[in-house]
Amino acid sequence: MEKAIYVTSPLLPELGAFIPYLQQIWKSKYLTNNGPFHQAFEQALADYLGVEHLSLFNNGTTALITALQALAIDGEVITTPYSFAATAHALVWNRLTPVFVDIDPRTFNIDPKAIEAAITPRTQAILPVHCYGLPCDVEAIEQVARRHGLRVIYDAAHAFAVQDAQGSVLRHGDMSILSLHATKVFNTFEGGAIISPDARTKHHVDQLRNFGFVDEVTVETCGINGKMSEINAAFGLLQLQHIDGALVKRESIDALYRKQLMKIPGITLCCAAQNHAYFPILVEDAYPLSRDQLYDAFKQRQVFARRYFYPLISDMAAYCDRKDSRRHPLPMASHIAQRVICLPIHPDLTLTDVERVVAVIRRGALGSSSNTATASAVPDLVSEKR
Incomplete structure (x- = not known):
């Protein structure tokens, strides 16, 4: 394991x-x-x-x-x-x-x-x-x-x-x-x-x-x-004594991801924030796997990426019946929510960890997504909380 x-x-x-x-x-x-x-x-x-x-x-x-x-x-x-x-x-x-x-x-x-x-x-x-x-x-x-x-x-x-x-x-x-x-x-x-x-x-x-x-x-x-x-x-x-060093590490991980992923067809790298809080990518139609197939392929390799933000808040059970809240079309938000996946990024991530994450994406680019049905049963273990 x-x-x-x-x-x-x-x-x-x-x-x-x-x-x-x-x-x-x-x-x-x-x-x-x-x-x-x-x-x-x-x-x-x-x-x-x-x-x-x-x-x-x-x-x-x-x-x-x-x-x-x-x-x-x-x-x-x-x-x-x-x-x-x-x-x-x-x-x-x-x-x-x-x-x-x-x-x-x-x-x-x-x-x-x-x-x-x-x-x-x-x-x-x-x-x-x-x-x-x-x-x-x-x-x-x-x-x-x-x-x-x-x-x-x-x-x-x-x-x-x-x-x-x-x-x-x-x-x-x-x-x-x-x-x-x-x-x-x-x-x-x-x-x-x-x-x-x-x-x-x-x-x-x-x-x-x-x-x-x-x-x-x-x-x-x-x-x-x-x-x-x-x-x-x-x-x-x-x-506060350690945050500056952590931000530098995040920046280096962001740069490494971009170097490794920039030429993979069907993978769009999103804009980088100054603090590199997240590393979102979009899984486009040109990529052989769907976003959810890639998500399951990650789980198969014990990589717990997250679909931030899916579903849209407006599609959650608590909001989908609120007609006053949902009266405007949301085509772009819906498009992004169906394609986004955030890759692991934090100061403790190693070069080997990054290579393992990238390897899953590269393998998916070849059209391989074996055993994803089993992987989909694994629960999400980390929540984006406030």
Whole structure:
């Protein structure tokens, strides 16, 4: 049995390096509720990312739910069907109606033209996703938002450390939301963050994160328990010492894949993000195997690639009967979802691992997909979570 190669693997420092942090927590007995590690990590992370007003959360989904609540959005929110389910779930948890529109064929991000065509009197906001860490067309989205008086909240779960010409992409919109889940480029086991545009908004977010408390006896709004624990925050501080090296390793793996796969007919290499969070390819008609046949061939070799993002959120059982959400055609999103597969990429991936992944694709290019029926029974073992 060959060793399993997963689509991702969490960045983990040496265990011994974490022990002193745990000893400090045990000594202080401060486990949560804006403790010293929480405060230190919140500032250190903001500094690293080049943003000013950052609020830590226990996960990215709670952060996204809270951001929508903080902006008091109601009615309809235009978003992408090509994302992880939590993007739309956060809207539904706030009793908002997600309205799905199509994506750009090159970046797989939400199409600004499709946004404008979908605006109705009930539209209150836009929720784009920086898919795979590739920045959205933020200027076009901002122009649409200004013309129609809409809020913009970016799901930036994939966009850790991504910048554009002016700085961090997290500064765009009314808010941006990060995921620090174990599957992400940078993780705190579980975690998330909201990037606010100003100190006043951050203060409001911080209150919502802690049940809405203003002081010991005053609760002004119905908040949630979204605080990050001291253990997660301490781990984040340690992770910041290693993230630069991890990003360099991801870049080298991305380059190796591109060199090995660029001339295989029927395999399209997608745009690379700065942080190389994912390595998506498209399996086109010219390739002898279908996307799902290749997916099964990977499993046969203990390579657990993932079909990010398939099915579309709009096709999931939780959304397929929501007529208000599915009233716009999604030809490009559907096309991509039927062809995409993300290859393993993480700092611990070895040259031998990459060669094994590439060998499966090369073998498929010769039309070989033996025993894929057996492989298809193997369950997916890693989820893209927030």
